[in-house]
Amino acid sequence: MTEKQFINEKSFLYGAFFSAIAYGIVVTLAAICLNILWAKRLPIKHRRFQFIYVILVFMMATLSMGFEIRIIQAGFLEQRDFNGGTAGYPGPAAYLGKNLDHALPIEFKAWMACLVLTNWFCDSILLWRCMILYQDNQLWPTFFKYLPSGLLAASFITGVLHLIQITAPETSAWATANLPFNFTILYGIVAVLVNLTLTTLITLRLLIHRRRTTRALGAGHGNDFTTIVAMLIESAVLADIFVLLFLIPYSMRHWFCNITIQPLIQVQAMAPLLIIYRVAQGKAWSSTASRSQPRSFSTSNSSQPRTPGPGSSLGFSHHRRNSSQLPMIRATDGYLGMDTAGTELRPRPSESSTFDPYELYRSKSKLELEQEQTLV
Structure with missing residues (x-):
């Protein structure tokens, strides 16, 4: 076994280990969110959206974890003597690397689909919070049509092209027979831009309200804004960091991308669950906040x-x-x-x-x- 082969095999195992830890965090967050939503004294119609959203995100995380276990099993047990692909050496790392670029087995296709769907769920809840915060702003309807919706549409289109490229028999992420570009890298860049743009819009709006509240009622009344902003920044930055930690090594064909791509789905599921947790507790910013003035x-x-x-x-x-x-x-x-x-x-x-x-x-x-x- 060569040193390169040994490092690549270890990187896939490390990625599976970190993914299992992240999935445990997702399970905990989903259980807490459902428990809080169930305990609220509101009609079920007021909680239906949050219930469905949490369940869908949890399902995506669970399915992706199941497919990932199947992928690791196939690589290290069933395809232990695999000899093919472009790695230049046999073994599990060659099998896993080949199918991440060219996902022909059903478990690889399903896992990639879960990755794209989870990212769309994460972007959609940020867009929803933007709509809540800016719905009373006269400039928001025009602005909303062009920037956030355009970025979300770009994420959807590049995500579909990414899935087509890596699942079609005659193409892969790098051997693009019919598609002129590596849409895996393009899709990752668009996903980071969407996340950063929506998070920035939400943060700016909350900071404006915090300034108005502290000027009217005193410095002690802006703590809720600081907590919400910190939560949004931390959750969004965490997802963006993992996307970048995958994209940069992936574009350089470095083994480190094997570690970061596996827990990526679980990390993307954490951000919307943290927001739902905040909303379910009744501490999120509502649409009536922008009209508030001191008593x-x-x-x-x-x-x-x-x-x-x-x-x-x-x-x-x-x-x-x-x-x-x-x-x-x-x-x-x-x-x-x-x-x-x-x-x-x-x-x-x-x-x-x-x-x-x-x-x-x-x-x-x-x-x-x-x-x-x-x-x-």
């Missing part, structure tokens, strides 16, 4: 609830009080009353004609104001 307090001689001003909602799914539950001050000739969450406090007689009702409000409602801000 304001006012005095009134009436016990009627106040009409909420524009932007009384901050757009999150956290539990929060409505405008009728905000502290209300009612000052009369003989006493000071205060309504909090519909509860009337006992009146306190004023001790002098110069009694300042706002002093009592400031002294007794400081804690309530702090609690109100933490619930926003």
Whole structure:
């Protein structure tokens, strides 16, 4: 056994090992997402999309893992003495390398199809979040038609061409008899561009809302934005790093691509599951967020609830009080009353004609104001 043959065989085994670890993470994330969605007190029609999406992503990850096990079994057991291809040496690495470039066995075709479908699922949820964040933007409909949709269409077209190229009997990724280009590399580049573009759009929108919220309510109210942005960047960057770690060695015909291509499907499945997990917890940004403005307090001689001003909602799914539950001050000739969450406090007689009702409000409602801000 030559040194090159030995390194290539080890690289395929290492890739299968890392893929199994990544699949365990996907199983955990999918189980957590389904459990949270099932426990939510919402009608099933409001959760149907998330349920179906999580199940489909989990199915793609599971099927790809099954096909990958079958591929490794065929290479290291059934085709141990394989002597063919362009590797220049016999053995499992020659068999696996040949079929990754020219996927004729059914398990290789199915595994490649799972890879493309999982990538489309990952891009589609990022596009969905872009639509949610930009749907109230007047420039978004025109912009949406040309850039995100165009990139997603390019990903779909290059993905189909990639599958046709590597599964047709007369072509392969490198021996392009009827197709003029290696669409495996082109498809990978387009996938990275789509992911980075959609993630950048989402991040910019969230940072704009974070700046508006911190300016209106203080620095402590922008933590949710920072967490969401960090989650999006980390999940998107993780997938893009794995795609690049495959594309660059693959274009150089280096053995390192054998390690990164196998867990690629599982890594791509993690990103949308993390987003669904965030949405299911009720901490994702909603479409009403862009219309949010700070709440304001006012005095009134009436016990009627106040009409909420524009932007009384901050757009999150956290539990929060409505405008009728905000502290209300009612000052009369003989006493000071205060309504909090519909509860009337006992009146306190004023001790002098110069009694300042706002002093009592400031002294007794400081804690309530702090609690109100933490619930926003």
